Amino acid sequence: MALSEFDLIHRFFQSESLQCGQGVILGIGDDCALLNLRPGEQLAVSMDTMVSGVHFPVDAAAEDIGYRLLAANLSDLAAMGAEPVWFTLALTIPSVNESWLEGFSRGLAQLAGEFHLSLVGGDTTRGPLTLTVQVHGRIPVGQALRRDGAYAGDHIYVSGSLGDSAAGLALALNPPSLLSATDSYLLERFYRPTPRVEMGRLLRPYASAVIDISDGLLGDLQHILQRSHMGAELELQHVPLSEPLLATMPRQDALLKALTGGEDFELCFTVNPADEANMLRELQRLQVPLTRIGTITHRTGLRMALDGEEFSLPAHLGFQHF
Amino acid sequence: MALSEFDLIHRFFQSESLQCGQGVILGIGDDCALLNLRPGEQLAVSMDTMVSGVHFPVDAAAEDIGYRLLAANLSDLAAMGAEPVWFTLALTIPSVNESWLEGFSRGLAQLAGEFHLSLVGGDTTRGPLTLTVQVHGRIPVGQALRRDGAYAGDHIYVSGSLGDSAAGLALALNPPSLLSATDSYLLERFYRPTPRVEMGRLLRPYASAVIDISDGLLGDLQHILQRSHMGAELELQHVPLSEPLLATMPRQDALLKALTGGEDFELCFTVNPADEANMLRELQRLQVPLTRIGTITHRTGLRMALDGEEFSLPAHLGFQHF
Numbered sequence: 001m002a003l004s005e006f007d008l009i010h011r012f013f014q015s016e017s018l019q020c021g022q023g024v025i026l027g028i029g030d031d032c033a034l035l036n037l038r039p040g041e042q043l044a045v046s047m048d049t050m051v052s053g054v055h056f057p058v059d060a061a062a063e064d065i066g067y068r069l070l071a072a073n074l075s076d077l078a079a080m081g082a083e084p085v086w087f088t089l090a091l092t093i094p095s096v097n098e099s100w101l102e103g104f105s106r107g108l109a110q111l112a113g114e115f116h117l118s119l120v121g122g123d124t125t126r127g128p129l130t131l132t133v134q135v136h137g138r139i140p141v142g143q144a145l146r147r148d149g150a151y152a153g154d155h156i157y158v159s160g161s162l163g164d165s166a167a168g169l170a171l172a173l174n175p176p177s178l179l180s181a182t183d184s185y186l187l188e189r190f191y192r193p194t195p196r197v198e199m200g201r202l203l204r205p206y207a208s209a210v211i212d213i214s215d216g217l218l219g220d221l222q223h224i225l226q227r228s229h230m231g232a233e234l235e236l237q238h239v240p241l242s243e244p245l246l247a248t249m250p251r252q253d254a255l256l257k258a259l260t261g262g263e264d265f266e267l268c269f270t271v272n273p274a275d276e277a278n279m280l281r282e283l284q285r286l287q288v289p290l291t292r293i294g295t296i297t298h299r300t301g302l303r304m305a306l307d308g309e310e311f312s313l314p315a316h317l318g319f320q321h322f
Numbered sequence: 323m324a325l326s327e328f329d330l331i332h333r334f335f336q337s338e339s340l341q342c343g344q345g346v347i348l349g350i351g352d353d354c355a356l357l358n359l360r361p362g363e364q365l366a367v368s369m370d371t372m373v374s375g376v377h378f379p380v381d382a383a384a385e386d387i388g389y390r391l392l393a394a395n396l397s398d399l400a401a402m403g404a405e406p407v408w409f410t411l412a413l414t415i416p417s418v419n420e421s422w423l424e425g426f427s428r429g430l431a432q433l434a435g436e437f438h439l440s441l442v443g444g445d446t447t448r449g450p451l452t453l454t455v456q457v458h459g460r461i462p463v464g465q466a467l468r469r470d471g472a473y474a475g476d477h478i479y480v481s482g483s484l485g486d487s488a489a490g491l492a493l494a495l496n497p498p499s500l501l502s503a504t505d506s507y508l509l510e511r512f513y514r515p516t517p518r519v520e521m522g523r524l525l526r527p528y529a530s531a532v533i534d535i536s537d538g539l540l541g542d543l544q545h546i547l548q549r550s551h552m553g554a555e556l557e558l559q560h561v562p563l564s565e566p567l568l569a570t571m572p573r574q575d576a577l578l579k580a581l582t583g584g585e586d587f588e589l590c591f592t593v594n595p596a597d598e599a600n601m602l603r604e605l606q607r608l609q610v611p612l613t614r615i616g617t618i619t620h621r622t623g624l625r626m627a628l629d630g631e632e633f634s635l636p637a638h639l640g641f642q643h644f
Binding site: 046051127147 | 347356357401411414459468
């Protein structure tokens with residue numbers, strides 16, 4: 001059945017669960033959306049694209065694609081300490097497949113409902129499956145968590161466990177004929193990452209620098225170090241690895257996944273030791289593990305040790321080109 | 323040469339001419355951009371995607387693609403009466419072609435410089451050439467020009483001339499071996515549309531409804547009529563057609579291009595006759611033709627006459643599916 005763009009938008013993208021946000025003066029249906037910030041707030045925006053066959057397998061379930069697309073974007077707001085309010089969607093699809101659209105929209109709506117987001121606009125075009133979301137958050141002026149505030153002596157933390165998503169992607173690309181509980185956990189971590197939005201908000205008074213882990217711990221920590229003009233020492237035996245990950249591969253391989261495999265969407269942050277106890281007390285209620293993995297140093301560069309021995313990455317994992 | 327995403331962004335998308343906007347607290351290089359509205363302002367956002375081979379020929383010049391992509395988005399802000407300030411870019415490219423990127427970036431920068439826009443963020447991914455831009459404008463609270471304010475008796479105006487872009491697209495798809503001056507004009511109108519940003523701003527106190535013409539006059543006017551719950555009568559002999567368009571095809575064909583061929587990015591707006599003289603006086607300084615083409619009616623539906631005779635579209639031009 002041929003659908004007009006208007007019908008398609010109305011049918012799949014204007015449900016109540018996609019319209020939970022505040023401050024929407026005018027949403028889908030005019031030349032622009034009109035949005036209101038409250039006095040004393042700044043706007044935080046981030047944009048992510050996912051391409052079929054590049055960022056997810058071509059046979060990925062539409063619902064998972066929708067969920068993951070929005071989760072990845074929300075993770076950027078989380079890393080800023082911003083409160084999500086609105087998003088826009090550029091949907092490029094090869095044809096109008098109603099069951100695909102229905103699933104995709106359901107995946108988006110799950111997260112949008114949970115975080116009280118409104119879909120306020122976007123574009124629908126025909127072409128190779130490519131999805132871009134921009135999220136919009138609000139944050140009191142001056143309270144944003146940036147990458148450039150780490151200072152020598154700050155402790156380096158990560159949330160949750162790392163490497164699961166990279167292992168899940170490997171499973172998604174080569175699915176076993178029978179899924180074990182371990183496989184299911186890792187696939188879920190790839191397709192359904194948890195954006196640490198509330199954690200970011202709670203970190204506002206404590207963290208000196210924050211980033212979300214989307215390129216692997218080492219690559220993302222390097223961004224903090226470069227923007228802050230600092231170095232770091234990591235004790236890799238502390239890097240949090242999940243039981244399911246350790247059940248599927250040797251510890252060294254799991255560690256490499258954690259260090260260089262991206263898209264866990266956990267937070268990596270630095271905190272002054274004087275603020276550490278208050279931070280830990282405040283964040284307890286989230287019941288998400290927080291692990292100290294190292295220390296910021298004046299000396300630039302990143303030095304790593306594993307069980308007391310100096311550690312270097314295998315050369316082929318050292319740098320990722322576009 | 324392989325470029326990191328960081329290098330690519332730095333080299334092609336952080337030039338001064340792409341950083342002219344105000345209110346940027348934090349631009350490219352953190353998890354989010356941080357942006358400030360001024361007190362009493364609302365945010366207007368719009369997003370557009372262009373896909374190679376769908377929205378422009380696969381062999382289109384990169385500079386033209388960049389220009390047109392941003393122009394189309396700015397046109398949506400113009401139709402809202404908003405002042406452009408920031409944009410984000412999702413760039414999906416099959417490979418890193420430096421001369422293409424250089425041209426594309428130059429096309430963006432021309433318009434960004436002219437309208438004092440900053441490129442504040444986005445994403446760069448590998449995949450089939452697909453480009454999404456979101457523009458962000460600001461507008462004093464309550465002054466946005468919407469689609470839903472047209473009222474019976476209002477006069478319907480369009481800016482510039484219509485149909486040129488559709489004729490230009492036909493030339494772009496089947497370029498003649500030798501370009502005449504007429505051809506060049508029409509191609510320029512396709513690749514380098516002029517977003518009517520200043521016109522939108524000047525229309526704020528006068529227009530009752532505004533839309534930009536991106537789907538053809540009739541389709542876009544229908545959006546105003548539907549949102550305003552009104553009808554219209556058009557006198558098609560007044561629809562402005564350019565000399566170059568009329569030089570390349572019979573008047574009837576030119577008129578059909580104007581009515582149903584999209585992407586002229588002119589403004590179509592309605593104005594109460596009591597405000598008309600002031601509007602015309604104020605907008606004179608733009609030196610852009612404004613043409614009255616009809617009247618809004620209580621009776622819903624769109625009635626058209628050409629030289630006093632009732633006019634209907636050929637059936638195959640009546641409705642466009644996605």
